[in-house]
Amino acid sequence: MIPRFFCPQPLAANSLADLPPAVAHHALRVLRLGVGDAVVLFNGEGGAYPGRIAVAGRGVRVQLAEWDSGERESPLDLTLAQALPSADKMDFVVQKAVELGVARIQPLLAARSVVRLAGERAERRVAHWQQVAVSSCEQCGRNRVPPIAPVLDLRQWLGRLPPDNETQRLLLSPQGGRRPRELAGTNGFLLLIGPEGGLEAEEAAAARLAGFADLSLGPRVLRTETAGPAALAALGALCGDL
Numbered sequence: 001m002i003p004r005f006f007c008p009q010p011l012a013a014n015s016l017a018d019l020p021p022a023v024a025h026h027a028l029r030v031l032r033l034g035v036g037d038a039v040v041l042f043n044g045e046g047g048a049y050p051g052r053i054a055v056a057g058r059g060v061r062v063q064l065a066e067w068d069s070g071e072r073e074s075p076l077d078l079t080l081a082q083a084l085p086s087a088d089k090m091d092f093v094v095q096k097a098v099e100l101g102v103a104r105i106q107p108l109l110a111a112r113s114v115v116r117l118a119g120e121r122a123e124r125r126v127a128h129w130q131q132v133a134v135s136s137c138e139q140c141g142r143n144r145v146p147p148i149a150p151v152l153d154l155r156q157w158l159g160r161l162p163p164d165n166e167t168q169r170l171l172l173s174p175q176g177g178r179r180p181r182e183l184a185g186t187n188g189f190l191l192l193i194g195p196e197g198g199l200e201a202e203e204a205a206a207a208r209l210a211g212f213a214d215l216s217l218g219p220r221v222l223r224t225e226t227a228g229p230a231a232l233a234a235l236g237a238l239c240g241d242l
Helices: 021-030 089-099 119-140 154-160 201-209 224-239
Strands: 004-006 016-018 038-042 049-056 060-064 077-083 104-109 167-172 188-193 213-215
Touching: 004 021, 004 119, 016 049, 021 049, 021 060, 038 060, 077 089, 077 224, 089 104, 089 119, 089 224, 104 119, 104 154, 154 201, 167 201, 167 224, 188 224
Parallel strands: 004 038, 077 104, 077 188, 167 188, 167 213
Antiparallel strands: 016 060, 038 049, 049 060
């Protein structure tokens, strides 16, 4: 597989492009690429540029070919609102959600969230998750990087949600609810996933008051890091993506 690199800069066909320092280091020191090796660059604006390494030394320059307009985005508008799980489970959630076509991710602080983030620590974690999303796009072939929103308190976020009659708001619930097959034909989804231990009753009630309907993925209780990717995959398969 030809290595793909995210380069958030203007790119143009039949021109030379300098890889950002961190990307150049990865290309040379980790992947052991050299002059003449094929690569693909994308900047998040859609499409990609195949090319070959022209200079490999203190920096890396790539000779770009014609722009490839191909896209691998989901036809669905998928937003994942994930209450923060413990340890590094959020990395897994972001990685798999991006692979499955999510359009954006909203990290949330719920009452039962083990991880508590605020201020600069929260900003650093969001920046880290954004890089996880970039790496996932490089791996899975997407040319548009889903944004990771700043961490918000769950109730604060619910209060900010604007009216929306086109997006189906869904709260994954082990107690039962609508099944994914009942949602075929819908194109926009906002999925809310609780932390370990689930949402507190008051939080779930506030979500339902904000227009969220319960969604069931079957009789088994899923881990918080499994629930979001599983729901995305189910909706994608039933509504026209997979």
